[in-house]
Amino acid sequence: MSSPTLAERLLQALKARGATEIFGIPGDFALPLFREIERSALLPLYTLSHEPGVGFAADACARFRGGLGVAAVTYGAGAFNLLNTVAGAYAERVPMVVLSGAPAAHEAASGYLLHHQVKTLDSQWRVFREVTVDAARLDDPRRAPQDIARVLDAALRAARPVYIEIPRDMPGRPCDEVPVTPPEPIDAQALAACADELLQRLRKATRPLLMVGVEVRRYGLEAKVAELARRLALPVVTSFMGRGLLSDAATPPLGTYLGLAGDPAISAQVEGSDALLLLGVIVSDTNFAVSAKRIDLRQAIQALEGRVVMGYHVYPAVPIDALIDALLDRVPAREAGAAAAAPALAAPQAAALPVDDSPVAPTDIAAAINALMQRHGPLPLACDVGDCLFTAMDIHPAPLIAPGYYAGMGYAVPAALGLQACSGQRPIVLVGDGAFQMTGWELGNARRHGWDPIVLILNNASWQMLRAFEPEGGYNDLGTWDFASMAAGMGGDGCVVHTRAELHAALERAFATRGSFQLLDIRLAADALSPTLARFVTAVKRLSVPG
Numbered sequence: 001m002s003s004p005t006l007a008e009r010l011l012q013a014l015k016a017r018g019a020t021e022i023f024g025i026p027g028d029f030a031l032p033l034f035r036e037i038e039r040s041a042l043l044p045l046y047t048l049s050h051e052p053g054v055g056f057a058a059d060a061c062a063r064f065r066g067g068l069g070v071a072a073v074t075y076g077a078g079a080f081n082l083l084n085t086v087a088g089a090y091a092e093r094v095p096m097v098v099l100s101g102a103p104a105a106h107e108a109a110s111g112y113l114l115h116h117q118v119k120t121l122d123s124q125w126r127v128f129r130e131v132t133v134d135a136a137r138l139d140d141p142r143r144a145p146q147d148i149a150r151v152l153d154a155a156l157r158a159a160r161p162v163y164i165e166i167p168r169d170m171p172g173r174p175c176d177e178v179p180v181t182p183p184e185p186i187d188a189q190a191l192a193a194c195a196d197e198l199l200q201r202l203r204k205a206t207r208p209l210l211m212v213g214v215e216v217r218r219y220g221l222e223a224k225v226a227e228l229a230r231r232l233a234l235p236v237v238t239s240f241m242g243r244g245l246l247s248d249a250a251t252p253p254l255g256t257y258l259g260l261a262g263d264p265a266i267s268a269q270v271e272g273s274d275a276l277l278l279l280g281v282i283v284s285d286t287n288f289a290v291s292a293k294r295i296d297l298r299q300a301i302q303a304l305e306g307r308v309v310m311g312y313h314v315y316p317a318v319p320i321d322a323l324i325d326a327l328l329d330r331v332p333a334r335e336a337g338a339a340a341a342a343p344a345l346a347a348p349q350a351a352a353l354p355v356d357d358s359p360v361a362p363t364d365i366a367a368a369i370n371a372l373m374q375r376h377g378p379l380p381l382a383c384d385v386g387d388c389l390f391t392a393m394d395i396h397p398a399p400l401i402a403p404g405y406y407a408g409m410g411y412a413v414p415a416a417l418g419l420q421a422c423s424g425q426r427p428i429v430l431v432g433d434g435a436f437q438m439t440g441w442e443l444g445n446a447r448r449h450g451w452d453p454i455v456l457i458l459n460n461a462s463w464q465m466l467r468a469f470e471p472e473g474g475y476n477d478l479g480t481w482d483f484a485s486m487a488a489g490m491g492g493d494g495c496v497v498h499t500r501a502e503l504h505a506a507l508e509r510a511f512a513t514r515g516s517f518q519l520l521d522i523r524l525a526a527d528a529l530s531p532t533l534a535r536f537v538t539a540v541k542r543l544s545v546p547g
């Protein structure tokens, strides 16, 4: 039996850290790596059409199932095509691993300019360093095991992307096993002091409130956090980025905080809290800068990026998972039925769908999805940037992945493919016509790989969200594309939807049809906006926050 190769060791290490597949597009510098991926059969390889699709699909896997997401590309043209998705993963705390082929050391020394080279052979390395937390070039099989372990563990610890460059003469080289890194020691006294102070602040408060954000998902803490909220009888809301979190908890969150753009009752509760516990929340302008009453973060308790801040006290090395465990240790489990103080679920926001011949508004889409899920159970959502994301705020609690902070368009379609690949669950995609134009083509790969997402295009023939801010901009017109007709050529079924009655019927039909993607090209009523986007635009204009 031949000894294991460097590529096999890398794949085993990825698998041991939660990766369940690889998305990629090969090129000559990456062919030896791809050959080894296929030969070893350690992780399934899904090729797509364009590197942004590869990146978004890998990102979605890490977001949805936890553990690492993996994107494999070729040097230069391939890797630079991937770059924006890695930047988004950095911003939104996604542990994505970039595997890039590269020239071998002897080629670099040849004196020729090599194809795909930009400025120097290191240009790509330097650019990727800026959007990752660690990087390694696997150019020495003796050093590779330690380098692989360090880089992959850094991705998981920081919940951010990393970069691994693999010169093309390396994948087949014999290599030792990648070591398992022991967990980093935690200062038990600092952790205890932090947990005690935090509980004291919560108990002293009259209006404590818990807001959950991305880190709760990234570190696999949803069940524990739901339990903590239950034991403390704390009302829970999600941040905008955290929408979808705890959706399957016995008591799902009351709603999502969006300042002036959101549900006024939720905003009042968040802004009026005298102990706002922000667990893993990215505090960004999209929601926090549009608050009616600016939240005084000195009154809040923030756990983010491995540290906890309360008033003027900073605990610099308290990871969120250790904090949650310490809190659970200190708060005894209540007797069954004693959690009566737990707040009730907010009333559904979108009214039932009237099945009539009126043109479709975004709220009708939320209502139609709610009705579908009521009949058939929850389906995970992959949502793009644009009014579709604001529309999603009116959909009842369901798992959701969306680039709510970095806001990179084109996410939803490839992310949905990734979601289905890693979980086997069938997703619903919510996407605008502008965003669909960017990456919708990736649907052509669905049949080949056995995926069948339900795709709802909110087709308003424009970049409507931008138009909402600048109604006079003629550059926001996109013209009406006939997406429904394109579906057949890509191996799916498409239909045009004009009315609420058609929407209702088309969604039910799409749900009933398995085996190929189902595309609803929903022609929206002119200038229709979701109530949340309408409020968001008014709030941003009023507060002059850059939009």
Ligand code: TPW
Pocket: 385, 386, 387, 388, 407, 408, 409, 410, 431, 432, 433, 434, 435, 436, 458, 460, 462, 463, 464, 465, 466
């Ligand atoms: C990669 C800027 C934010 S929202 C938007 C643009 C261009 C319009 C979206 O149009 P769409 O949806 O998809 O038709 P809707 O509801 O507004 O009509 N490039 C990238 N990302 C972002 N965020 C932009 C530009 C933008």
